[in-house]
Amino acid sequence: MTGYARASGAVPGAHFACELRSVNGRGLDIRTRLPPGFDALEAELRRLLATHLSRGSITFTLTVERDTNGGEVFLNRQALATVLDALRDLAGKVDAERPRLDGILALRGVLEQREAPLAPDAEATLSAAILQATADAIDSLQAARREEGGRIAATLLMRVEEIAALVARAETHPARSRHSIAARLRQQLALLGEDAAAIGEDRLAQEALLLATKADIREELDRLTAHIASARSLLESGGPVGRKLDFLAQEFNREANTICSKSNAVELTAIGLDLKAAIDQLREQVQNIE
Structure with a gap:
């Protein structure tokens, strides 16, 4: 802008x-x-x-x-009187020559030139x-501003594509599956010295399903995908899109925060943090466009 x-x-x-x-x-x-x-x-x-x-x-x-x-020169008599009063007050107090008339008239405000209306x-x-x-x-x-916006648009598109790549990584990450969650449960039970077989596969399956439901980020990924499509469409349409992109950046950030809070694996948390970093960069650039 x-x-x-x-x-x-x-x-x-x-x-x-x-x-x-x-x-x-x-x-x-x-x-x-x-x-x-x-x-x-x-x-x-x-x-x-x-x-x-x-x-x-x-x-x-x-x-x-x-x-x-066609203008006229106007003598500001009030300003002139003020100057003369000051000269009389200083007479005998300052060892200096008395000012000449042309010097007094040259003082700002004493003579004013008025433009012809x-x-x-x-x-x-x-x-x-x-x-x-x-x-x-x-x-x-x-x-x-359009020339500057064209340069920034390329940078914004790079950020959007980076966000899309991170969403794709989260989409296919194996940690989201119920089988992966069940396997981690078995490992945690083993570390605690518990026998997974004694607990029973049905109970393990129920716990894995419960954890998978709590950690499900399907809705967040779907919304992110929709926001990415909207951002691409806005960048292609041209015109004043800064405020709309600013709103989308806020929505991007909201979904990334939810993914981090729901994450059940270090790898997914890392993807969520990378998402937040890319979204922050997008949001900074969005402030530069109309």
Whole structure:
């Protein structure tokens, strides 16, 4: 969601520049910096930005310079009086030459240059030109963001395929079978010095079935498979998919946590932890797209 764009223009009596900066953000946050006198244009600028951008922290800066021809120089008598009062107060206290008139008038705020106002129809022309330049800057920003999104999409697809490979490993892992669970029960009984034959195969089968039911991750694997298909479809569809992928990443993480909690074997737990690591990497990258 990062990018920069600039568009400029001019109308009789003024020229201007529109700058757009975009950085990553969970939602859409628009900040505008407008020169004095353009507050009435802010609502329309925000509407234009919100129509074309759906995510990111956006900063819009407008600079306007009016032609000085036809303007006037204004003497700020209040500022001049303040300066003269300060000079009188310092007289005799500071060993320095008295300032010259040109030096006093050069002080900031004493002389002000006022730009010639535009005619009402010229102001409307300027506002329309600024909105058009803003639309052009948005187009340039979107092009930059699409280019960045194309690069990130390849990385996201790699993460999704990594998650799919780990789900396939969990799907086929022998530790999930009831026979494997029964075999581990026999080993544990042997370590405790118990005779599995004395307990009976029926009892062992019942205990193995109970443990297999508690450790069953069929539902979690099915949901993960469905989420993987959804993620692939979103990446292929293009457009603003960042929020949907962010939601899918949360769902991925929820299923991975459940797999780890239900795991009845060290190998399955390791797969679950690898899943969580891949999902975290996916989620970090998702924050970078619209």
